[in-house]
Amino acid sequence: MAYDKFNILTSSAVPLPIENVDTDQIIPARFLKATERKGFGDNLFRDWRYNSDGTPKEQFVLNNPIYSGKILVGGKNFGSGSSREHAAWAVYDYGFRCVVSSFFADIFRGNCLNIGVLPVQVTPEFLDKIFKAIEADPKTELEINLPEQKIAILATGESESFDINDYKKDNMLNGFDDIDYLLNIQDDIEKYAENTPL
């Protein structure tokens, strides 16, 4: 599925300064029963966000109206655990277009890139600065500049560059996905398969 193009994103951010946020927290397994990619945002961080009777947990950041924006900032080792792409879908469906952390689990990072959510890995020091800036002013804005591979805290002017491979960057900028690419080289694939016994 082709997705939204990503260029420069300027937005306030939602802070979640917890380490090892796993995909079972992002979306618990009991909400994986859909056969379509719809409505996963409602259950993003379900058990941190709601009590078992469905009432919101006031102290959880997504229930605090002073925080909002299209950027989610998480602690180290974000997205570990299960390969469920539903976790990335939930993040997207809720309205986030970018996740910032000092370290991402592999599969989650790949899943994000495959659906048009940009994972931005920063140094632990810069992550700290972001958390501090949001603490000082919840409305503080971050700028994610994909063409220049730069993330900046607008209020302080501090910035850092981030990595992304050229192929994925091009995909994100243009909203292309891997299947488009693979279907285009199907002849090569079929040739390879002919020489590969089952």
Added chain:
Amino acid sequence: MSKTLFDKVWDSHVVKHIENGPDVLFIDRHLVHEVTSPVAFLGLKNRGIKVLYPERTFATADHNTPTRNQHLPVKDPLSANQLRALEENANAHGIPYWGLGHKKNGIVHVIGPENGITVPGATIVCGDSHTSTHGAFGAIAFGIGTSEVEMVLSTQCIMQPKPKSMRINVSGALSEAVTPKDVALFIISKLSTSGATGYFVEYAGDVFKNMSMEGRMTVCNLSIEMGARGGMIAPDEKTFDYIKGREYTPKGKDWDAAMEYWETLYSDDDAEFDKEVTFDASEIEPMITFGTNPGMGIGISNNIPLAETIDGAVATYKKSLEYMDYNEGEPMVGKPIDFVFLGSCTNGRIEDFRAFASIIKGRKKADNVTAWLVPGSHKVEEAIREEGILDILTEAGFELREPGCSACLAMNDDKIPAGKYAVSTSNRNFEGRQGPGARTLLASPLVAAAAAVTGKVTDPRELMHEEVLA
């Protein structure tokens, strides 16, 4: 140039390399289950394309399925709908489908090896992170997301940058009651849950050489819990003996040709790894976890570490202990438990049931414990009956359920209630993994058995030394 085992298999599957981008990697065999596939099939439908090589794809129902009364219609309408979707998709695309009640049905990572779908030197993927299990056979096997499931269905390829390589050596002799699960939990406790992120692991050293295929599967299965994409072990005689004659392994001349390739699958003597770590087998004790990620494990006779001694965020550590309602410095032995779960793709094979039975034989299930014993597949279930293990279980007051993922991820009815403690042979102790509010202690089948008969965390060595009254 000298190559690692991983290089040999990866490089021979690259269809195309993209400069400063990923490799296009050909996938030999693709396993599909009901939870991560429906949106991928929908993607194919929207593009108006068919599965390119249905004969390389195999589907089973496991994540969502009940472990009782499988002959009856599935009660939960959402689960039933997902199972129906998989069956319809498999039929529409000519994919073999081993649904509920089928004699080859079971957990995707148990039935792959059982039926010879898993072979050395192959690339194997599935929309489930514990696909790393199949690495036990010297295959490159790893979990993928649903977008990638769609890629494999439509083009038999995925696009991934080549991971870095890490070798983990464990040498020496394992102590009494130390199982492959303990070896893996020990390594994860040392490396942390992100210690191998970005790497593909090869396990080497006599501990793995001497391990059974089942044990190797348990170890490779848990590779993802240290953050690795996957883990693998070089194939040897044990591997070839295990797979020979299984339904989907090559036969006759094809077998000979395959053997020629498989025998080249080892890391060359001077092959270089990006990272290498070594552990001494004698340091490993039966393990148990006390927190909310698989890296939070200790030898069972130890106390819960003090917050000041850990590396990583103290706030996260304390939050985790609070969830478990444990205090730093407390011993694990003696802690009361409520549930025992024996099963999952980590420890749901016949060897695991044998280990469990060895402890409970002649004893009785503790009254305060609810035990869910769930075989990984119908074939495992059959072996449990044939070997007389079922009689031992029944006599001790246990009941055997029908195969599936069950309480490993609690998508079906097998949910641990909020606040309760479960000693579980599965792979993840995340908050709520086994049910909202559930508290999980990961351990081996021996530790699970010791807990099941005593009703509390118990060192299995104690029971092994105790005379059992016949």
